[in-house]
Every structure is written in C-alpha cells, then in structure tokens.
Amino acid sequence: MPRILFVLSLALCLMVSGQAWGAGDPAVTDRPDWGRHFAAAGVTGALVLITDGDTPTVQAYDPARAATGFLPASTFKIPNSLIALETGVVAGPDTVFAWDGVQRSIADWNADLTLTKALRVSCVPVYQEIARRIGQERMQWWVREMDYGNADIGQAIDTFWLRGKLRISALTQAAFLRRLAHDQLPFSAQTMAEVREMLVEERTGAGVLRAKTGLTSGDAPTPNVGWWVGWVEKGEGRWYFALNIDSLRPEDIPARKAVVKAVLAAEGVWP
Numbered sequence: 001m002p003r004i005l006f007v008l009s010l011a012l013c014l015m016v017s018g019q020a021w022g023a024g025d026p027a028v029t030d031r032p033d034w035g036r037h038f039a040a041a042g043v044t045g046a047l048v049l050i051t052d053g054d055t056p057t058v059q060a061y062d063p064a065r066a067a068t069g070f071l072p073a074s075t076f077k078i079p080n081s082l083i084a085l086e087t088g089v090v091a092g093p094d095t096v097f098a099w100d101g102v103q104r105s106i107a108d109w110n111a112d113l114t115l116t117k118a119l120r121v122s123c124v125p126v127y128q129e130i131a132r133r134i135g136q137e138r139m140q141w142w143v144r145e146m147d148y149g150n151a152d153i154g155q156a157i158d159t160f161w162l163r164g165k166l167r168i169s170a171l172t173q174a175a176f177l178r179r180l181a182h183d184q185l186p187f188s189a190q191t192m193a194e195v196r197e198m199l200v201e202e203r204t205g206a207g208v209l210r211a212k213t214g215l216t217s218g219d220a221p222t223p224n225v226g227w228w229v230g231w232v233e234k235g236e237g238r239w240y241f242a243l244n245i246d247s248l249r250p251e252d253i254p255a256r257k258a259v260v261k262a263v264l265a266a267e268g269v270w271p
Contacts, residue, residue, distance in 0.1 A: 045245030052238035069167030073214035076161035173242035207234035
C-alpha cells in the first residue's frame with residue numbers, strides 16, 4: 001500500500017521553481033575566488049553553497065550559470081527514489097532488483113542490487129525500470145508536486161532525465177536538497193528519512209556527507225554536464241552544495257568531487 005501522503009508547509013523554504021528566485025529569497029553572493037579550484041581541475045562550471053540558518057546564506061561561483069537549467073542526469077535518482085518509495089512501487093531501500101544478465105561496461109551494474117546499492121553505483125537500468133513502474137501520469141504528477149526544476153518530463157518515461165526536456169539549475173538543486181533535509185517535500189517523513197540515509201557518502205566522527213553524482217551521456221542534446229550535489233551535516237550546521245561542470249574529458253569525472261571538496265575544505269565545512 002502507498003504510504004500516507006502528507007503535505008508540510010513550505011512557507012519558510014527556498015523557492016525551487018527553476019525560474020529566477022523571488023525578491024523575498026536570500027541574495028546570492030558571488031564567490032569568484034572559488035574559481036581557482038575550477039582552474040586547478042581544468043574545468044568550467046558553477047557551484048552553489050547554501051548555509052543553513054534562520055536566514056540561509058547563498059553563495060555561488062558563476063551565479064549566472066548557477067541559475068541556468070541543465071539536464072539533471074543521475075541526480076534525478078534522488079526524486080526517483082522518493083517517488084518510488086512513497087508510491088510503494090519499491091517496498092524499501094533493501095528491495096533487491098535482479099540483474100537482467102546483460103553485460104554492461106560498468107561492472108557494478110552486473111549484479112543483483114538493492115535500491116540503496118543501485119543509487120550508490122548509479123545503476124541506470126534499475127532506475128529506468130523504477131520509472132516505468134511509476135508510469136508517465138504518476139511521475140508527472142509527482143515531479144510537479146515537488147516543484148522540481150521546470151517539471152517537464154515529456155513522454156519518454158525512462159530517459160527524460162538523461163536526454164529529455166527536464167532542466168534544473170544548481171541553485172534549484174541545492175534548494176531542493178535543503179527541503180529534503182528539513183522534511184519539507186510532499187512525502188512522508190519515513191520516505192524522506194530513508195532517502196537521506198541512502199545518500200550517505202561519508203560518515204565520520206565529525207559529521208555526515210550525503211551526495212549524488214550525475215553525468216549526461218554523449219547522446220544528450222547538449223554538451224556533457226557533470227553534477228555533484230549533496231549536503232554536509234556537522235553538529236547543528238548544514239551546508240547544501242550543487243556543482244555542475246562541462247564534462248569533456250575522462251579526468252573531468254573525478255573533478256566534480258575534487259572541486260567541491262576543495263571549496264568545502266577552504267570554507268572550513270568538510271572534513
């Protein structure tokens with residue numbers, strides 16, 4: 001049975017419509033000094049960092065690009081997981097998806113995977129199956145309900161986040177994650193807690209780093225874009241980040257995390 005849906009007040013959360021932020025939202029502070037970390041990695045892109053508080057602060061490297069929408073690629077596995085768990089098409093994070101026997105270039109995909117493991121290794125075939133189970137009408141309803149990017153999933157239910165019309169900006173990604181962290185998305189508390197746990201990338205005595213990568217494929221309608229989005233929890237502090245870069249070379253793939261971690265370290269956020 002689907003879990004009971006309840007809608008929390010969004011009055012205090014950031015706008016995530018994918019359009020320009022309204023006048024009542026925090027101003028974005030330009031951080032051109034972060035450009036040295038992009039230059040060191042040889043990449044071009046944008047980075048947003050939201051620091052939690054009664055009035056959140058928003059900083060960005062290349063604010064214009066940070067407000068520009070791109071295909072979400074595998075960062076859409078976050079909302080896909082939320083919808084799957086909420087609607088009951090996947091029973092829980094430990095639900096196992098049997099390998100279909102097709103040998104794929106990413107070795108981690110060639111095995112039976114739980115939902116959590118499929119998220120961690122970013123297994124596209126598993127999440128395409130999940131999207132098909134959710135179905136076109138139900139997926140569209142949820143994407144609009146959570147106000148995700150431009151909410152345009154088109155008609156290709158199992159590829160719209162990879163090469164369709166769906167677009168989301170780095171600013172919107174970071175604000176979306178803040179809503180997830182604060183139980184301010186239109187899902188049950190259990191669903192949001194489960195997805196937050198699925199996103200754990202590092203856990204130390206100092207805190208927790210939750211994150212998800214994304215990378216558009218060569219057949220996308222735009223040049224390849226790499227993402228790394230997530231947040232850090234340390235004590236009472238919360239910092240939400242979203243990076244996107246032009247991914248043109250193999251070495252640009254690890255650069256996603258390297259740039260973010262360099263900025264987080266310089267800002268005293270992580271580790």
